[in-house]
Amino acid sequence: QSALTQPASVSGSPGQSITISCTGTNSDIGGFNLISWYQQHPGKAPKLMIYEGSKRPSGVSNRFSGSKSGNTASLTISGLQAEDEADYYCYSYAGTGTSNYVFGTGTKVTVL
Amino acid sequence: EVQLVESGGGLVQRGGSLRLSCAASGFTFRDYGMKWVRQAPGKGLEWVSVISGSGNNTYYTDSVKGRFIISRDNSKNTLYLQLNSLRAEDTAVYFCAKCLYSGSDLPGYYYYAMDVWGQGTTVTVSS
Numbered sequence: 210q211s212a213l214t215q216p217a218s219v220s221g222s223p224g225q226s227i228t229i230s231c232t233g234t235n236s237d238i239g240g241f242n243l244i245s246w247y248q249q250h251p252g253k254a255p256k257l258m259i260y261e262g263s264k265r266p267s268g269v270s271n272r273f274s275g276s277k278s279g280n281t282a283s284l285t286i287s288g289l290q291a292e293d294e295a296d297y298y299c300y301s302y303a304g305t306g307t308s309n310y311v312f313g314t315g316t317k318v319t320v321l
Numbered sequence: 322e323v324q325l326v327e328s329g330g331g332l333v334q335r336g337g338s339l340r341l342s343c344a345a346s347g348f349t350f351r352d353y354g355m356k357w358v359r360q361a362p363g364k365g366l367e368w369v370s371v372i373s374g375s376g377n378n379t380y381y382t383d384s385v386k387g388r389f390i391i392s393r394d395n396s397k398n399t400l401y402l403q404l405n406s407l408r409a410e411d412t413a414v415y416f417c418a419k420c421l422y423s424g425s426d427l428p429g430y431y432y433y434a435m436d437v438w439g440q441g442t443t444v445t446v447s448s
Contacts, residue, residue, distance in 0.1 A: 210383075212365070245434040247366070254416055254438035255358075255366065266421075266436055298366050302433040309380050309429055315365040 210308030213237065213299055220319040226287040229316045231299035232280060237311055239280035243302035246275060246284045250295045258297075259284060286318070294320045323347035323437050325417050330442030337407050337446075343400040343417030343439055351375070351395040354420035354432045357402050359413035360441075369415070370402065371432045374425035380432075384410075407446045414441040 214232040221227040231238065231246075238244060244262045247255035257266050259275035262282060272287045282301070286293055299313035329341040343355070357369040370381045370391040379391050390403040400417050418435035 241430065243430055243433040249366075254440055255418075255435075256438070257421070257434060257436045260421060260434040260436075300366075300368075300433065302430045305429065307383055310368045310371075310382075310433060312366045312368065 210237075210303055210306070210311050213301060213311055213313035215297075215299060215313040215316045217314070218317045218319065220321055221286075221289045222321045223289055223291065225289050226285060227289060227318065229284045229286075229297055229299075229318070231282040231284070231301075231313045233282075233301060233311070234280055236306070237301040237303040238277065238282050240304065241302050242277060244275070244277060244282045245300045246273075246282075247298045247300065248293075248295045249298065255298065289320055291320050294318055323419070325419065325437055325439035327415065327417050327439040327442035330415065330444045332445045332447060333407055335407060335409060335446055335448050339404045339407065339444060341402040341404065341415055341417075341442055341444070343402075345398045345400065345419070348419065348437075349423075350393075350398040352423045352425060354422075354427060355393060355400045356418045356420060356432060356435055357391065357400075358416045358418055358435070359411075359444075360416070361410070361413040364413075367413075371420070371429075372400070373427065374423075377426055378429070380429060404444065407444075409446050409448050412444060412446045414443050416441045
């Protein structure tokens with residue numbers, strides 16, 4: 210099972226919106242709506258930002274939103290803020306084959 | 322406060338063994354699946370293994386099958402990962418994480434989201 214494909218980096222100015230894509234296959238993203246997104250600041254543990262493709266856990270800002278179309282999931286950050294600068298990873302269930310779950314390659318978000 | 326605290330990491334020679342522990346508090350441990358995720362230096366996240374709340378069901382990523390063993394002691398609220406036949410490519414920070422949905426023996430697809438993470442413990446395999 211190959212990692213889901215994310216852009217290596219995305220940048221934006223404060224207040225702007227950015228979107229991070231996460232591309233998989235019919236065996237993972239396309240086959241299930243079981244996608245989560247994580248934010249990771251340097252040296253810290255990941256933090257759950259989105260689950261079930263578009264749901265936000267309690268305490269996560271509504272500036273973060275998720276969606277899916279076909280084999281691609283997306284995370285949008287609106288009203289970009291300095292504290293949003295971090296690495297972001299998508300994660301998907303991948304069925305009952307050889308690898309049950311798969312992470313994305315990760316995206317570094319830079320706030321200009 | 323819901324908390325996970327890992328321990329047991331360290332420096333080990335290639336071919337050696339280690340046992341990682343993850344002490345949980347602040348939630349009903351036996352009701353949740355638990356996962357190990359690792360991150361090699363400068364690299365992305367990789368899921369390693371997951372265990373159901375009861376401990377009856379376990380899953381492993383291909384690269385660790387036959388070498389790592391996940392287990393839990395619900396009486397001690399502790400998750401374990403036994404690392405055997407260690408390789409240089411196992412060098413990483415190992416995070417334990419609580420799965421989002423409650424249920425002692427959920428189908429595997431429920432374990433795709435993790436809402437609480439520990440701070441990680443570092444495993445270094447020397448050659």
